[in-house]
Amino acid sequence: MSTEVLRKPSRPGPHRGGEGGGEPGGDGNGRGGPEVFFDPGRFGLWLFLATLSMMFVGFTSAYMVRRLAPDWTPLRPPGLLWINTAVLLLSSATLEAARRRLRGWNPAGVSPWLTATGALGALFVAGQLAAWRVLAARGYFLSGSPHNSFFYMLSGIHGLHLLVGLVWFAVVLVKARRLAYTPGEADGLGMFATYWHFLTGLWIYLLLLLFVL
Amino acid sequence: MTDMAHAPEAHAAEAHAHAEEAFIWKYVFSKNHRVIGIQYYVTAMVMALVAGLLAMLIRLQLAWPQRDWGVLAKLFPMGYDVGGGFGVMRPEFYAMLFTMHGTIMVFFVLSTAPVSGFGNILIPLQAGARDMAFPFLNGLSYWTFFVGCVVILSSFFVGAGAAAGGWTAYPPLSALKGAVPGSETGQTFWIIGMVFFIASFTMGGLNFVTTIINLRTKGLTPLRMPMTLWAMFLVAVLGLLAFPALVAACLMLIFDRHFGTSFFLPTGLVLNNVPLLGPDGKTFLHQGGSPLLWQHLFWFLGHPEVYILMLPALGFTSDILVTFARKPLFGYKSMVGALWAIAGLSFIVWGHHMFVSGMNPYLGMAFAVGTILIAVPSAVKVFNWLATLRGARIRFNTPMLWAVGVVSLFISGGLSGVWLAQSAPDIQLHDTMFVAAHFHLIMAGAALFGVFGATSYWFPKMFGRMMNDTLGKAHFWFTFVTYYGTFFPMHYIGIAGHLRRIYDPYQYEFLKPLQPINQLITISALILGSSQILFFVNFFWSAFAGKKATENPWQANGLEWTTASPPPHGNWPGPIPEVHRWPYEYANPDFPKDHVMQHEPLTAAEMEVKAAEGPSRHEH
Numbered sequence: 162m163s164t165e166v167l168r169k170p171s172r173p174g175p176h177r178g179g180e181g182g183g184e185p186g187g188d189g190n191g192r193g194g195p196e197v198f199f200d201p202g203r204f205g206l207w208l209f210l211a212t213l214s215m216m217f218v219g220f221t222s223a224y225m226v227r228r229l230a231p232d233w234t235p236l237r238p239p240g241l242l243w244i245n246t247a248v249l250l251l252s253s254a255t256l257e258a259a260r261r262r263l264r265g266w267n268p269a270g271v272s273p274w275l276t277a278t279g280a281l282g283a284l285f286v287a288g289q290l291a292a293w294r295v296l297a298a299r300g301y302f303l304s305g306s307p308h309n310s311f312f313y314m315l316s317g318i319h320g321l322h323l324l325v326g327l328v329w330f331a332v333v334l335v336k337a338r339r340l341a342y343t344p345g346e347a348d349g350l351g352m353f354a355t356y357w358h359f360l361t362g363l364w365i366y367l368l369l370l371l372f373v374l
Numbered sequence: 375m376t377d378m379a380h381a382p383e384a385h386a387a388e389a390h391a392h393a394e395e396a397f398i399w400k401y402v403f404s405k406n407h408r409v410i411g412i413q414y415y416v417t418a419m420v421m422a423l424v425a426g427l428l429a430m431l432i433r434l435q436l437a438w439p440q441r442d443w444g445v446l447a448k449l450f451p452m453g454y455d456v457g458g459g460f461g462v463m464r465p466e467f468y469a470m471l472f473t474m475h476g477t478i479m480v481f482f483v484l485s486t487a488p489v490s491g492f493g494n495i496l497i498p499l500q501a502g503a504r505d506m507a508f509p510f511l512n513g514l515s516y517w518t519f520f521v522g523c524v525v526i527l528s529s530f531f532v533g534a535g536a537a538a539g540g541w542t543a544y545p546p547l548s549a550l551k552g553a554v555p556g557s558e559t560g561q562t563f564w565i566i567g568m569v570f571f572i573a574s575f576t577m578g579g580l581n582f583v584t585t586i587i588n589l590r591t592k593g594l595t596p597l598r599m600p601m602t603l604w605a606m607f608l609v610a611v612l613g614l615l616a617f618p619a620l621v622a623a624c625l626m627l628i629f630d631r632h633f634g635t636s637f638f639l640p641t642g643l644v645l646n647n648v649p650l651l652g653p654d655g656k657t658f659l660h661q662g663g664s665p666l667l668w669q670h671l672f673w674f675l676g677h678p679e680v681y682i683l684m685l686p687a688l689g690f691t692s693d694i695l696v697t698f699a700r701k702p703l704f705g706y707k708s709m710v711g712a713l714w715a716i717a718g719l720s721f722i723v724w725g726h727h728m729f730v731s732g733m734n735p736y737l738g739m740a741f742a743v744g745t746i747l748i749a750v751p752s753a754v755k756v757f758n759w760l761a762t763l764r765g766a767r768i769r770f771n772t773p774m775l776w777a778v779g780v781v782s783l784f785i786s787g788g789l790s791g792v793w794l795a796q797s798a799p800d801i802q803l804h805d806t807m808f809v810a811a812h813f814h815l816i817m818a819g820a821a822l823f824g825v826f827g828a829t830s831y832w833f834p835k836m837f838g839r840m841m842n843d844t845l846g847k848a849h850f851w852f853t854f855v856t857y858y859g860t861f862f863p864m865h866y867i868g869i870a871g872h873l874r875r876i877y878d879p880y881q882y883e884f885l886k887p888l889q890p891i892n893q894l895i896t897i898s899a900l901i902l903g904s905s906q907i908l909f910f911v912n913f914f915w916s917a918f919a920g921k922k923a924t925e926n927p928w929q930a931n932g933l934e935w936t937t938a939s940p941p942p943h944g945n946w947p948g949p950i951p952e953v954h955r956w957p958y959e960y961a962n963p964d965f966p967k968d969h970v971m972q973h974e975p976l977t978a979a980e981m982e983v984k985a986a987e988g989p990s991r992h993e994h
Contacts, residue, residue, distance in 0.1 A: 199587070199588060200588075201507040201508070201584045201585075201588040201589065202508075204584050204587060204588060205507065205508060205580050205581075205584045208579075208580050208583055208584065208614060209576075209580055211614065211615070212576055212579075212580075212614045212615070212617075212618050213618070214618075215614070215615050215616075215618035215619065216618035216619070216621050216622050217622075218618075218619070219618055219619035219620075219621070219622030219623065219671055219674070220622045220626075222670070222671070223622065223623075223626060223637065223667055223671065226664060226667050226670075227637060227662075227663070227664065227667065230662035230663070230664065231662060232636075232641070232661045232662035233662070303629075303633055303634070303635060304633060304634035304635050304636070307635070307636060307637070307662065307663075310629060310635040310636070310637065314625065314626070314629055314635075318625070
């Protein structure tokens with residue numbers, strides 16, 4: 162994935178612009194002339210993901226410290242979580258299938274796969290809520306034990322980020338339906354995919370941290 | 375604040391094609407980096423006024439603790455014991471004062487004015503870009519910050535008053551609602567305000583790094599970047615990597631406060647002699663949490679944070695010193711390396727804030743060694759500055775005075791840093807006024823002086839006018855003398871054992887003799903506070919009626935001086951200038967004039983030298 166960020170942008174900015182004060186009709190950046198090393202949007206997204214990762218590094222260190230306390234009672238994960246995980250992995254796979262259709266010059270074949278991604282994402286969120294209900298029914302509440310607290314908090318924060326991803330998904334889907342993406346012009350889709358896969362990876366990481374390690 | 379940005383700019387803007395934009399989109403919800411920078415700057419200065427007034431109240435209390443302040447009691451009925459028939463400050467009000475003074479100054483003033491303020495104004499101008507990489511995100515970041523300011527300020531008026539658990543918000547004071555009056559709604563507002571601040575700072579940081587990496591003009595290689603641009607880059611990286619830890623900590627604190635979890639709260643808490651029991655009435659509500667965990671997370675942010683305050687001031691100082699010394703910056707590459715070293719080391723030294731927390735002595739030793747190592751790049755900076763000044767024909771305008779002030783504060787505050795970095799002396803000095811003296815000199819003072827220097831130096835690029843030099847110098851001398859007068863004696867009373875956050879020091883026999891010194895400090899602080907009126911008068915008067923500035927009033931070399939003052943929309947009316955050399959080409963004997971700007975092409979003689987030395991020599 163990291164090679165993507167290093168890729169030259171498909172459309173480098175106008176070089177050595179003599180275009181005057183800004184580009185009113187452009188992207189509003191008024192970019193003119195600089196040597197663009199990476200696409201700024203893509204680079205900014207990766208920076209943001211680095212920041213987000215640091216937040217979870219913070220949570221991880223807190224988790225590892227807190228786990229050493231004598232009152233730690235492990236939480237047994239409900240089986241539903243593994244189904245949810247499979248659903249989320251599947252949503253990443255359908256997203257890649259959609260991008261493959263685009264690369265194969267089949268823009269019309271994109272939106273069915275993309276729709277599947279969003280639907281699976283929504284199903285994941287619903288499944289997570291159901292998993293919370295299952296745990297609550299078994300008597301595992303947020304403040305019951307530190308392991309519960311970490312599970313509810315981390316899955317909740319991950320879920321919130323996924324909801325943001327679903328809003329972004331809606332924008333991407335509308336664009337895909339209008340056939341706004343072409344194989345050479347798919348930055349919007351590519352950035353969404355980066356964010357979505359990041360969240361999938363993050364969930365796998367959280368699952369490993371909370372229940373396997 | 376936006377009216378102020380309006381007037382001086384109106385002339386330049388009217389002549390421009392974009393003048394049709396409505397006022398609200400142009401100056402309120404603007405996406406222009408310079409307007410946003412000025413918005414940040416002015417908001418930070420308003421916050422500085424509030425936090426400065428809090429400091430004055432703190433000083434009055436420390437000098438005359440049991441005195442009846444009739445007027446103040448009328449102004450702050452909640453803070454002074456009016457009901458008891460006399461206007462003596464309440465202890466919980468005092469705790470609120472120092473908490474909010476620290477919080478506002480560190481985050482909403484000294485992180486905001488130099489970084490978000492001058493960063494936004496200067497980065498596109500120095501990098502040769504039309505605007506920041508993400509102008510919309512930039513506007514959004516300002517308004518997020520604005521909401522954070524409103525939340526923090528409104529916390530003074532909720533329930534039992536603003537947060538009172540120290541600017542570091544250590545649990546359990548910050549996590550138990552009933553701990554002190556400020557731990558209730560005030561602390562909640564503190565957390566919400568901080569989350570808004572961090573969100574805004576993160577958006578700003580994404581913009582800073584992306585702009586500096588991606589949008590530099592042709593020829594502006596990394597080793598041709600001015601020191602300010604380097605500092606802004608590193609500050610943004612520090613912010614992006616350090617603040618998330620505090621977000622994580624704040625979220626856990628919210629869970630502890632409102633949802634009954636025990637991340638930071640240990641077993642066995644007793645509040646007002648009543649054990650905090652859970653719903654079953656037998657076991658404690660909170661179990662097994664670790665207050666130290668908060669401290670680790672907080673200081674993982676907190677130490678990079680103090681460099682977020684410092685580094686811009688170091689960058690401004692390098693740029694200003696060189697311009698007024700009319701000599702090249704001594705040791706440019708080592709200056710860049712020193713910034714990198716300081717930024718890198720800042721991530722592995724947070725433990726020196728926690729020497730008295732009972733940490734393993736060997737771990738303390740590691741933190742101490744890492745901290746003392748910071749003295750090396752810091753000394754590199756000081757020696758390079760001094761070498762830059764050596765033998766120079768210095769022009770002592772206002773910006774230069776502030777820059778020299780930064781060097782002075784950086785040295786005097788840095789020396790006490792070496793004391794505190796070692797765990798043995800720190801155990802004695804921890805939480806005494808010595809620490810207050812140290813960080814007010816180096817972190818607060820150098821950052822503040824840097825902001826004042828940058829304001830007078832880049833004022834032409836902000837408002838198209840010059841600041842008044844006489845008023846500026848008067849402001850400097852009053853501030854410089856009273857700043858030392860306020861904070862230098864604190865070393866002494868700190869060594870004598872004066873505690874840092876104490877409401878009434880004279881309840882202890884051994885601190886009673888220190889009262890005259892505290893009174894001296896307070897008088898000095900009051901003069902320091904009132905001399906800032908000079909600045910505000912100068913700022914507003916100059917913004918509207920100051921002398922019109924030319925393109926390059928200081929004969930400096932950076933790209934920001936190649937365009938009009940203030941720059942038009944898009945920063946350069948024509949094409950963006952290309953960069954051909956480093957920014958510190960002063961007093962080069964090969965040239966008839968004493969400074970050669972970054973965009974001036976190489977001369978035939980220089981081309982020959984360059985060709986002879988091969989393509990590797992691409993800088994100065």
